[in-house]
Amino acid sequence: MDLNTITEVIRQPSEQPGMDWHEGDAWLAGGTWLYSTEQPDLRRLIDLTALRWEPLVPTDEGLEISATCTIRDLYAFAWPETWTAGTLFRKSCEAFLSSFKVWNAATVGGNICLSLPAGPMITLTVALEARYELWAPDGSVRFVDALDFVTGDHRNILAPGEILRRITIPEYALRKRTAHRRFTLTRLGRSTVFLVGTQRPGANDLLLTITAGTTRPVRIAFVPLPDARTLRQSIDAVPADVWFADPNGTPDHRQHLSRHFAEEIRRELTAGDLP
C-alpha cells in the first residue's frame, strides 16, 4: 500500500548506511512487509538493496548470506553435495506463507529482522547455528548467535540504526543430518509450529530448534540423543509464556504439536543413518 508519510527514499546510501540514521527512518530491502501495512511513524526509507551485497558466498568456513539476499536466490542456491543440511534451504523457503511472487523481492534479512515467530529464515539460521553480523550506526560491528537475536513477537536486539549485514552458517552445521516437521492450520498456511532437529554425522546427539509456536526461537541441545521421556520433559520445561498465542495457533496446541513432532524427529534421527 502507499506509505503516504514517506517524504524521501535514500536510493543510494553510503557504504556505512547507519551513519545517517535518524528517527523516522526505516531500512528498505524487499519492502514486502514494509509496504503491506500502515507505517504512520516512518518518514524516510533507506534502500539497502542499492548496496549490491553479494547474496550468497560459500567459503571454507561455511555460507555467508547477505541480509539482502532474496528468498528466490536462496531457493535457487545449489549447495555442495557435502552440505547435507542444504535441503533445509528449500524447506524453509517453502514454509513462507507468501507465494513465489513475493520471494522475488522478499529478503532473508528482512524476514529475520521482522522477527515474527513464524519467520522461517529465523528457523533456518537458528537450527544451523548461524551467527549474525550487525553494523551499528557508528560503524562498529558485533556478532551474535542467531538464537539470541529474536527476543519476542516482532522484537529483536537491534538498536536504532543498527543493521543486519550478513548471516554466516558454519560449515560443520551444514554437514549435519537434519529432520524437520511443520504444521499449519490451513493447508499451505503460516506455520503454527516449525521444528528442526540436527545431528552431527556419525554422532549420537540432537540439537532441537522449536520456532513459530514460541514467541522466540527455542533451541535445546541433547548429548546423547534423549529418550522420549527426557525429550518431552525438556519441552515441558519451556516457560508457559513462551508458547505463542495468535490467529495461527493456541499455546496449548503448539506445545502439544511440539511434543509430537519433536518425538517424530527424535525417532527419525535415531533410526537409519540416512542423511
Next chain:
Amino acid sequence: MTYIVNGRRFDREPAPGQCLRTFLRALGHFGVKKGCDAGDCGACTVWLDGVPVHSCITPAFRANGREVTTIEGLGRPGAPHPMQRQFEDAPGFQCGFCTAGMIMTSATFTKDQKADLPRALKGNLCRCTGYRAIEDAVKGVSAVETAAPGKAVGTSVGAPAGHDVVTGHAEFTMDTRIDGMLHLKVLHSPHAHARILSIDKSAALAVPGVHRVYTWEDVPRRRFTTAIHTDHLVDPDDTYILDDTVRFAGQRVAAVLADTIGAAEEGCRRLAVEYEVLPAVFDPEAAMADGAPQLHGSHDPFVRDPGHNILVELHSHIGDVDVGFAAADVIHEGTYVSPRVQHAHLETHGSIAWMQDGRLNVRTSSQSPSIAKVKLEYLFALRPDQVRVFCKRVGGGFGGKQEVIAEDLVALATLDTGRPTCFEYTREEEFTTASPRHPMSLTVKLGAKADGTLTALQVRNVSNTGAYGNHGGETLYAGGAAVMIYRCPNKKYDAYSVYTNTVPSGALRGYGMTQPAFAVESAMDELARALHIDPLELRRRNIVRPGEPLLAMHEGPDDVIFTEDGLARCIDLVGDALARTADQPHPGPEWLVGAGVASSLHETAPPTDHLSEAWVTLGDDLIYELAVGTCEFGEGTSTAHVQIAANQLGTTPSRIRLVQSDTDRTGFDTGAFASAGLFVAGNAVLRAASAVRDRILQFAAAHTGIHVVMCTMDDDGVVCGDRRVSLAELVALARRRGIRFTAARKAYGSPRSVTSNTQGFRVAVHRVTGEIRILYSVQAADAGVIINPAQVRGQVEGGVAQGIGFALTENHQVDGNGVMVNPNLRNYRIPTYADIPRTEVLLVDSADSVGPLRAKGMAECCINPVAPALANAVQDATGVRYRALPLTPERIYGRLPAEQSVSTG
C-alpha cells in the same frame, strides 16, 4: 524518471512511498486491482521484466528502468494472450476481480509449477469459484459453448463481459479518473462503547490539502438503516451517518475530505477526540440480562425491548411440543454455535460521487443501486429526479453489498462541496466495519419415535445483531427455514436478535438460514445416532413432501408452490455417491475417516417485497437492448438474463446488448440478493422479451398476411409460413409508421418455489494434530431447469468452497475490548486453492418452479448444508461431536479419543 509500461514510456515521478499498484493505476492501468493492498491476495500481480510481483507491496521506484507488464499489456481485446483466452473459455472467473492477477500469475508458470498448482497459486485468492474453474483455465479445459439461435437456455454460454474481464478492460467501481476528485478517510472508534464529548478539528483542517472534517454535527440528523430492502420498515431506523455515540470498535467517528488520501489520513491522525468511555457488552445473552449496558434508546418502536438490548423477539408454536416430547422414544438436545464470518469479496466497498447538471451521481459497488438511491433521497431530502446511482461491474458481494455504508459519505461530501468525491474501503475496514454474518447460538431439541418419526422440534435462537439492527430481524425470520424442512406436528421457534457492542452483522449468502441449518442438521445427525438409524434414512422419513404444508412459524396461507420431491432425490443422489466412493484409499493409520451429510431447503425469493422491471427494445442496429436494474458481481445473472432474452427472441446472445444497474437507464430493481436476480428479475426479462417477440410476430403477420400462429422468430428474421422477412425490413417498415418494438415488464417475488440440496463429505481427521482433510465432497441440488450448466456448477462449487472456509479455515477473533485481532487476509484465512477439494455437483431436474423457464436460483442455498455435513462427518470419523464452528485443528485435537502416537517413553 522514465517508466515503461506495456511498451509505452511515461515520464512521471511516483511519490516517495508510493507502491507500484497505485502508480500504475494513476497512469491509467485499471486492470491492476486492489484486493488487500498487503501482498496477500495477488489481484494486483504485474510483471517486472517478465517476473511476477505483487504490485501493492512493490515500491513504485523499483520499476524505474524496468519493463512493466500489466493485464492490459499481456494481450489485447480481440488478440488475447493464450492464458487470457483459457480463462475466458473455462470460464475461470465469476466476479472477475481476481482474474487479472490469476492470469498474470498463471501465464508465467513453468511445467513444474503447473504440476503443483496448490503451491503455485497460493498467492492468489479467489472468493467466488472454489478454484476448480481456475484450475481448468490454467490447464486449458474449456466449458463455454456457443448457442444456436433460440437455444441459449441450457447452453453454457460465456458471460457477456467475459472478454473484457480477461483482458483487464471490465470496469469496476474504482476504475475511473475524475479531474479534481477529493478523497475521504474515516477516523474509527478505538472504543467499543463511548460518548463523543468533543472533536477538535483545527489541527486536521490545518493539514495542507484537507478541505473538510465531518462529524456528527455536520450530517443530517436522520436515523436510517444501512440494510437494503425494498420495504425499509423491516429494519429499525437506528443509525446516523455519523453519531455522537459509538457502539462498536471501528465505528465512524469523523470523516476527513482532502485532495489526496495521504492528506485525509494525516487529517484523521490529527483529530483530537475526547471520549467518555461507556461499559460495553459483547455477548448477546449477557446483553439481555438485567443491568447490562444499554446500547440504544427507545426511539424506534421497531426495537422490542431496548432496556434489554432486544431488537426483535419471535415466539411461535405449532401444535404442542410438550405433548410431542412426551410421546418421543428418544430426545436429543444440543446447543450449536456459528461464529462471525466475513464475506471477503475481493473488491472492497467503495463509491464515487459527483454533481452533473445539478444532479447527484453516485457510482458504487452495491448489490442494489435502486435502493441505495432511495436511501440517499431520504437522507439528504432529495427528489427522485435529483439522484442517479449506478454500478459498473461489482467485484463480489455475497450479501456484503446489500448495505449502504459508503454511498452516504460521498454524497454528503459532494453535496456539500460540489466536488467529485471518492471513498474506498481498505481491507482492514472491511473486517472491522463492514457487516459480517450474524453470530448465532441455537439450542435444538428434537423428539422422535423409535422408527425415526419426529414428534417435536424446538429451537431457541439467539442472534447477535451487533451494534445496529440492519438485517437483524429478517435473518431471524429466515432461520425458520431450518425448522420448515421437516414435517412435525409440534414445532416451537423462539428467537432473539440482540444488540451488542460489536460490528453490526448483516446479510451474507445463506442469510439467517446457514446458522440454523448447522444447528438443526447437526442435531438430526445426533438424533440418528441415538436412534441407530442411518442419517440419510432419518431425513427421508421426515422431510416435507409435495402436498404437505411448509411450516416454520405459523400455520396459514403461503405463496410457495412445491409439487416435486426434489429434496428426496438430492438425498438419494448423495447417498449413492457416498456409497459409490466408499472404497477410496485410506490415508493411513494416523487418520480417522468418516462420512457425513446434511440437507437444506428454502424459498426461491425472500418473503419481503422484491420487485424488478425489465425493458427490451429492438434497436435500428438490429440488436435487442435489454435493460434490467440487477447488477453483476459474479452471480451470473447477466448471463442468464441474456440467455432468457435470446431464447424468447429466437436469437443468440450476441444479438442482445445488456444495460444494467443504472437508475437512469434501467427500471427499478430491488437488488441482486436472496437468489432473486434469477427468480424475480429473470421473470421480468422473460416477460419483456416475450412481449417484444409477440409484437414483432404480430407486426410480421400483419405485414405478410400470414396468421401469427404460422410466424416464428428466426434469429435476424421472422419466418411467416414459407416466407422469411428480415428484422431489418420489419424495423424499417415499423419505423416509417412510428412503431418501435419495445416492451417493459415487471415481476414480483411471489408466488415462490422451493430450492433444496444435500451435501455429503468424507473426511479424515488426524488423531494427533486435529487436522481435517476432505477426501470427497458431493452436492446434489435442485436448481429446476438449468439455464447455464457451467454457471450452476460454478455457483455450487463456489458456495461449497465458501462454506468450507467458514467451517474449517476462517476464524474471526476479537479481543477482550471488542477489537478484531486478525483484520487482514494474512491472518483471517479464506481458503486458497490448496484448501479446497473438487466437489462433485449432481443436479436434480425438476419442473415445479414458477421462476423463468422453470429455473431456480441455487447460489445461496448451496452454502447451508456444508458446515453441518462436515461436523457430521467429523463425528462419524472420531466419535466426537463438535457443536461450535470453526472446526480448526486447535479446537479439534484436545477432544479426540486417546492419543496414540506420542509415546511417553
